[in-house]
Amino acid sequence: MDSLTTWVRYSLLTGLFAVPFIPFLISSSMFFPFITLKNFTFRIIVEIIFGLYLILALRDPAYRPRSSWMLWAVLGFALSAGIATILSVDPFKSFWSNFERMEGYIGILHLALYFLVVGTVLNTEKLWVRFLQTSIGASILMGGYTLLQLLGVITINQGGLRADATFGNAIYLAAYMLFHLFLTLFLMVRHKGPLYVQAIYGVAILLQLNAIFWSGTRGAALGVAVGLLLIALLVIFFAKEAKTLRRIAIGFIGLTVLCGGLFFAVRNASFVQNDPVLVRFANVSFSERTIEARMMVWNMAVQGALEKPFFGWGQENFNYVFNKYYDPRMYQQEAWFDRAHNSFFDWLTAGGFITFILYVSLFVIGIFGIARARTLTFPEKAVLIGLFVAYTIHALFVFDNLVSSIYFFTILAFVHMLSKNPLPPTPSYLRVFSSSVTLSLAGVITLATLYGAWALNAPHMASAQTLLKAITPVEEGVNASGQAALVPKNPNVNFAQFKEVLEKNSMGEQEALEQILNVASSLARTDNADPKLRQDFFDLAKAEGEEMLAKRSGDARLELFMGAFFNQFRLYDDALAHLTKALEYSPKKQAILFEMGVNTYLNAGNPAPALPVLKKAFELEPNFDDARILYVVALYYNGKGGEGDVLLKDKFGTTIVDDNRLVRAYFDAKLFDRVIAVWEMRIEKNPTDLQTRVSLAAAHLAAGDRAGAIQVLRDAIAMNPAFKSEGERFIKEIQEGTL
Numbered sequence: 001m002d003s004l005t006t007w008v009r010y011s012l013l014t015g016l017f018a019v020p021f022i023p024f025l026i027s028s029s030m031f032f033p034f035i036t037l038k039n040f041t042f043r044i045i046v047e048i049i050f051g052l053y054l055i056l057a058l059r060d061p062a063y064r065p066r067s068s069w070m071l072w073a074v075l076g077f078a079l080s081a082g083i084a085t086i087l088s089v090d091p092f093k094s095f096w097s098n099f100e101r102m103e104g105y106i107g108i109l110h111l112a113l114y115f116l117v118v119g120t121v122l123n124t125e126k127l128w129v130r131f132l133q134t135s136i137g138a139s140i141l142m143g144g145y146t147l148l149q150l151l152g153v154i155t156i157n158q159g160g161l162r163a164d165a166t167f168g169n170a171i172y173l174a175a176y177m178l179f180h181l182f183l184t185l186f187l188m189v190r191h192k193g194p195l196y197v198q199a200i201y202g203v204a205i206l207l208q209l210n211a212i213f214w215s216g217t218r219g220a221a222l223g224v225a226v227g228l229l230l231i232a233l234l235v236i237f238f239a240k241e242a243k244t245l246r247r248i249a250i251g252f253i254g255l256t257v258l259c260g261g262l263f264f265a266v267r268n269a270s271f272v273q274n275d276p277v278l279v280r281f282a283n284v285s286f287s288e289r290t291i292e293a294r295m296m297v298w299n300m301a302v303q304g305a306l307e308k309p310f311f312g313w314g315q316e317n318f319n320y321v322f323n324k325y326y327d328p329r330m331y332q333q334e335a336w337f338d339r340a341h342n343s344f345f346d347w348l349t350a351g352g353f354i355t356f357i358l359y360v361s362l363f364v365i366g367i368f369g370i371a372r373a374r375t376l377t378f379p380e381k382a383v384l385i386g387l388f389v390a391y392t393i394h395a396l397f398v399f400d401n402l403v404s405s406i407y408f409f410t411i412l413a414f415v416h417m418l419s420k421n422p423l424p425p426t427p428s429y430l431r432v433f434s435s436s437v438t439l440s441l442a443g444v445i446t447l448a449t450l451y452g453a454w455a456l457n458a459p460h461m462a463s464a465q466t467l468l469k470a471i472t473p474v475e476e477g478v479n480a481s482g483q484a485a486l487v488p489k490n491p492n493v494n495f496a497q498f499k500e501v502l503e504k505n506s507m508g509e510q511e512a513l514e515q516i517l518n519v520a521s522s523l524a525r526t527d528n529a530d531p532k533l534r535q536d537f538f539d540l541a542k543a544e545g546e547e548m549l550a551k552r553s554g555d556a557r558l559e560l561f562m563g564a565f566f567n568q569f570r571l572y573d574d575a576l577a578h579l580t581k582a583l584e585y586s587p588k589k590q591a592i593l594f595e596m597g598v599n600t601y602l603n604a605g606n607p608a609p610a611l612p613v614l615k616k617a618f619e620l621e622p623n624f625d626d627a628r629i630l631y632v633v634a635l636y637y638n639g640k641g642g643e644g645d646v647l648l649k650d651k652f653g654t655t656i657v658d659d660n661r662l663v664r665a666y667f668d669a670k671l672f673d674r675v676i677a678v679w680e681m682r683i684e685k686n687p688t689d690l691q692t693r694v695s696l697a698a699a700h701l702a703a704g705d706r707a708g709a710i711q712v713l714r715d716a717i718a719m720n721p722a723f724k725s726e727g728e729r730f731i732k733e734i735q736e737g738t739l
Contacts, residue, residue, distance in 0.1 A: 004442060008056045012121055015049040020135035023142065023176060023403050024166050030464040031508060032099045034157070034168030039102035039402050040461055044453050046110045051449025053117045055442050063120055068419035069365050070412055071119070077358040078112040081105055081315070084351040088314020090552050096507035097316050099464055101338070102402065104315050111409045119413035125375065128414060132183050136204050139180035142166070143207025146173065150214055162216040167403070174217035175404035178224055178394055181208040182387035189245070189379045219397030227390030229256065234382040245379050293333045294341055294397065300325040301345040305352065312352035321349050323556040323586035328620035335591055336557055343395035362412055363392055369415040376418070387411065463506035470497035471515050491533055494519070495540070502544050510558070513548055516541045517561050521568040541565060556586035560595060567599040575600050590627055593617035598630060607637035625651070629659050636665040658682065672703035690720050697730070706734050
């Protein structure tokens, strides 16, 4: 092996061995800090190592791809996903994705290239052991980070008590640790060396199990449990020569049954029910709200797949399916699902049945490839089969992310390497070409690789940084004392930054648009906002929104956002046009009906058309309290308060319901006794709330009860002496009739 080939090989291995440390990357200077830097780094590494791999494969036939079922399955999956991207609703977004997810077809291409390089360059089991040991070492560090979060030394990023380490998402942490748990067990089973290495593996497994449990991710926990039990059963029944392992397997099953039984016995205990993590495992049932929502979303995914069965809707377009087939019973869930929360259903809708079958084949070929591997012992095979089963179960309840996809394709590459199929004969033209590769050709490939890495990533990285700056109201500066500090930013700078992002046409264009719509709407509600700045934001948001809608026809979410935006500026005709389209694309979405009924009609003083709109929202799901209350509000504004009272009593048993929307309707209907009753309820709940007492006094005054208003203000003064001056002024104005 000549010096150039040796240098390329070691450079390539350096890049590969850097991949396990990608999960630690966080960028506070980019939009979605836990997502963007990890993804950009992975893409850049893959682009560089693939360029190096081309040089290596040309110079050394031993590094050219070998045929295997897994190789063809991965290539077929990537090709099918590519066709789905071309035929998708929005090919641009299907290819590039967005900053929140950073998947898309470009992600699939990078994973396929990563698979090819890993499966070819790591061509010995010794190299694979070193690579896996490196990754397990990284997982030990991640486990320690997780432990520090649980001890309160490091903040849990998503809040609460569910550990999320450097992922910002507990589910992503669980998937990462799931892979490493089984990979550690795999190396532990095959290790024949010093005991201290086994001890290190044991510590790693404890940290991994701890992270999975305290992530509170039930799909991962169930996958781990089933995977481990399957390994134990396989060892007990088929690895009769491994007597020690069989005894360990029997003991594990016994311990699992014992611990499971104990937890089941104490599942209703207060220490379990009061712990936000333990209660997630204790209260699992098919009637649980989260599981019911998953099943409804899966049903929507199936309906979407049946509508576009061959190549689906394209990646990043599940929102079209979700909106079109929206189930009104999902009112308690998040408003917008961009995934089916099931990796298999995600690919069924994104790529149709063809891509779905190819995706499933990766699991099937993986399991059969391991089972047929001649260089693995049966216990080693059992562990890797358990990993596939565990990940399959986990994937039934969540969607993939970059890190879980990296490790999935890593295992697929390992299966490919195990096939040990011979190299195909080298074509004569390639033999001539490879023998004449020079430093200059290597230089050309290197320059092309570096340029490609810059062109594919640098503009989007810049947009991620600029977008974060655009939504940030402060910047580094100097305070009044002359010290470095965060100071308010000139809003015109924010505007220029928004404009810069939107003009780049980067992967984050829709996220940038949604952010600028929010800012523009906020300025519309700000009385002292600079009129020119308000107009600039309005013009930019309107122009960009209409341009994007021309590219993303049928997007109910974007139509709703545009409708809400125009409502804030009281351009009700424009708002109605967009909301009508939104309803056309998502006829059962209550949020659209609310926006139209309340903000387009009621707030514009036009109650008659609001009534059928809000009635429809209520009838879609009568258990939705917001829909009931808004329908009642519409009834009051249409002079049908009696019908509204019936609806309130049917659900709440009374017309005195503590809701600001009802209070306003009662006030406008001059039902001051009800307004007074609601304020008194609030004071009873929070006696020290001064503003509530002032509101109660105003209600008495509006009802013509001056004496009552004065008494409430005197009680407020007695409760809060600091209010005396202002309260006595109010009392005087009431007594003099000027208030």
